[in-house]
Amino acid sequence: MIDLVASMREVTVYADRALVARRGNISLEAGEHELRINDLPQFLRESLRAAGEGPQGTRILNVDVTTAFHSRPPESELQSLLQELELLRQNKQLLEARQGALNDRRQWLRALGEQSRDFAKGLAQGQMKPQDCADFFRFTAEQALQDAEAAQSLDIQLKQVQGEIDAKSRELQHKQGSPDPDRLAALITVDLAQAGEFSLELSYLVMGASWHPQYDVRVQKTAEQNDGQVELTYVGVVQQFTGERWENVGLSLSTARPSLAAVLPELEPWYLNVYTPPVLRAPMYAASPHGAPRMARAMIAGQTAALSADMAEAANGIEEEVAFSVAADVATATVEQTGTALVFRAGRSVDIPSDNSPHKTTIARDNLPGTFDYVSAPALDEHVHLRATIHNTTDRILLNGDASIFLSGEYVGTTRVETTAPTETFKMFLG
The missing domain is CATH 1.10.287 (Helix Hairpins)
Known part of the structure; x- marks a missing residue:
C-alpha cells in the first residue's frame, strides 16, 4: 500500500453541502498498486469518485473507503x-x-x-x-x-x-468541526501496463458547508433626479464547518440542489367517472286521471331541472378539480426547474478555515438603470419614503438575499432583494 498526498484543488459549494476535488501525482512501476489518501473528513461515502491519467493501458480497478482511527485529530x-x-x-x-x-x-x-x-x-x-x-x-x-x-x-x-x-x-x-478524531481514507487500486507518472483526481461530497447571496446597493442621487444608475454588488457568503481547512483552492458557488435532484414529487391520483343520475319513479295518483299526469309531468320536470342543476354543479366541480390538477403539475414543473443550476466561479484562490464564520467573495458588480419616486401613506405614517425601481439588465438571475443600502455614501439600512430574472425590474425602498 502506497500513501499518496492529494492536495485540495477546487471546492463547489451548494446550499447545504460542498463538492471537494483533490489531485495527486505519483510515479509507479508497471503492475497493480493500492493507493491510500489519508486524513479525509467524514464525507458521504457513496459520493466518492476517482479518475486518473497515466501511461497507455492504465486502469482503475477499485475505489473504496476505510476509517483511520486516531487518538487525537491528525491536522x-x-x-x-x-x-x-x-x-x-x-x-x-x-x-x-x-x-x-x-x-x-x-x-x-x-x-x-x-x-x-x-x-x-x-x-x-x-x-x-x-x-x-x-x-x-x-x-x-x-x-x-x-x-x-x-x-x-x-x-x-x-x-x-x-x-x-x-x-x-x-x-x-x-x-x-467534529469531536470525533477519526478520519476517513480512500483506497484506490490501479493497474499500470507500463511504468510512468499517474495522476489521480478524487472528489467527494461533504456536509457542513453552505452559501447564500448578499448585496450592497449604492445610490448617488440629487433631489432633482428622477432616474439614474444604481451600483449593485453581488456577493456570495460562504460558511463551512466540514472539519478540514480549504486552503488556496478554487471556489465555485452553485445554485444546484443535489439533495433534491434525484427525488421527483408524485401527485396522489384522483379518479373521475361519468355522473350517473338516480332512477326516478312516477308518483301514483288516485283522482283526476287527466290532471294527475300533468301534475306528475310538472313534478318530474321540476325534479329533472333540479337534477340538471346538480349535474351542472357536479360538472363545474369536475372542471375545478381538473384545473387544480393542472396547477399541481405546474408546481411540479417549478420544482424541477430549480435543478437548472447557476455556477459562480471565483476568479481567485481562497482560504476558508473550518470555523463556520462567514467569508465573502464578490460575484459581480453592475451599474443598473433605475427610476426614483416618493411614496407615502399619511394614514399610517407621516414620513415620505424614497423608492427605486431597478431594471436587471444583466444576464444573471438575482437570487433572494439581504441587501445593505448606501445612499450618497451613507449607510441607510437593510432590505431584501427578491429573486429577479434578467430583464425584470424590482423595487427597493431607500429610506
Missing part, C-alpha cells in the same frame, strides 16, 4: 491547539496544588494561634520569655498576611488560566 493546526490546551490544564493543576498546600499551611497557623493559652501558662511558669512570645506572634501575623496575599494571587491566576482554557476550547471546537 497539525488542531494538534498545536490541543498541545496548548494541555499545557494550560497542567498549569491549572499546578496552581490548584499550590492553592491546596497554602490552605493546609493557613489551617496549621490557625490551629497554632488557638494554642495561645499554652503560651500564657509558659510565661506564668517561667518556661518562655516575653520576647519569645512576641517574636512568635509577629512571625504568625506576618506569615498569615503573606499567605492571604498568596491566596489572592493564586485565585487571580486560576481565573486567568481558566479563561484561557475556555477560549482555547472554543477555538478548538470551531476549528475541529
Whole structure:
C-alpha cells in the first residue's frame, strides 16, 4: 500500500453541502498498486469518485473507503491547539496544588494561634520569655498576611488560566468541526501496463458547508433626479464547518440542489367517472286521471331541472378539480426547474478555515438603470419614503438575499432583494 498526498484543488459549494476535488501525482512501476489518501473528513461515502491519467493501458480497478482511527485529530493546526490546551490544564493543576498546600499551611497557623493559652501558662511558669512570645506572634501575623496575599494571587491566576482554557476550547471546537478524531481514507487500486507518472483526481461530497447571496446597493442621487444608475454588488457568503481547512483552492458557488435532484414529487391520483343520475319513479295518483299526469309531468320536470342543476354543479366541480390538477403539475414543473443550476466561479484562490464564520467573495458588480419616486401613506405614517425601481439588465438571475443600502455614501439600512430574472425590474425602498 502506497500513501499518496492529494492536495485540495477546487471546492463547489451548494446550499447545504460542498463538492471537494483533490489531485495527486505519483510515479509507479508497471503492475497493480493500492493507493491510500489519508486524513479525509467524514464525507458521504457513496459520493466518492476517482479518475486518473497515466501511461497507455492504465486502469482503475477499485475505489473504496476505510476509517483511520486516531487518538487525537491528525491536522497539525488542531494538534498545536490541543498541545496548548494541555499545557494550560497542567498549569491549572499546578496552581490548584499550590492553592491546596497554602490552605493546609493557613489551617496549621490557625490551629497554632488557638494554642495561645499554652503560651500564657509558659510565661506564668517561667518556661518562655516575653520576647519569645512576641517574636512568635509577629512571625504568625506576618506569615498569615503573606499567605492571604498568596491566596489572592493564586485565585487571580486560576481565573486567568481558566479563561484561557475556555477560549482555547472554543477555538478548538470551531476549528475541529467534529469531536470525533477519526478520519476517513480512500483506497484506490490501479493497474499500470507500463511504468510512468499517474495522476489521480478524487472528489467527494461533504456536509457542513453552505452559501447564500448578499448585496450592497449604492445610490448617488440629487433631489432633482428622477432616474439614474444604481451600483449593485453581488456577493456570495460562504460558511463551512466540514472539519478540514480549504486552503488556496478554487471556489465555485452553485445554485444546484443535489439533495433534491434525484427525488421527483408524485401527485396522489384522483379518479373521475361519468355522473350517473338516480332512477326516478312516477308518483301514483288516485283522482283526476287527466290532471294527475300533468301534475306528475310538472313534478318530474321540476325534479329533472333540479337534477340538471346538480349535474351542472357536479360538472363545474369536475372542471375545478381538473384545473387544480393542472396547477399541481405546474408546481411540479417549478420544482424541477430549480435543478437548472447557476455556477459562480471565483476568479481567485481562497482560504476558508473550518470555523463556520462567514467569508465573502464578490460575484459581480453592475451599474443598473433605475427610476426614483416618493411614496407615502399619511394614514399610517407621516414620513415620505424614497423608492427605486431597478431594471436587471444583466444576464444573471438575482437570487433572494439581504441587501445593505448606501445612499450618497451613507449607510441607510437593510432590505431584501427578491429573486429577479434578467430583464425584470424590482423595487427597493431607500429610506
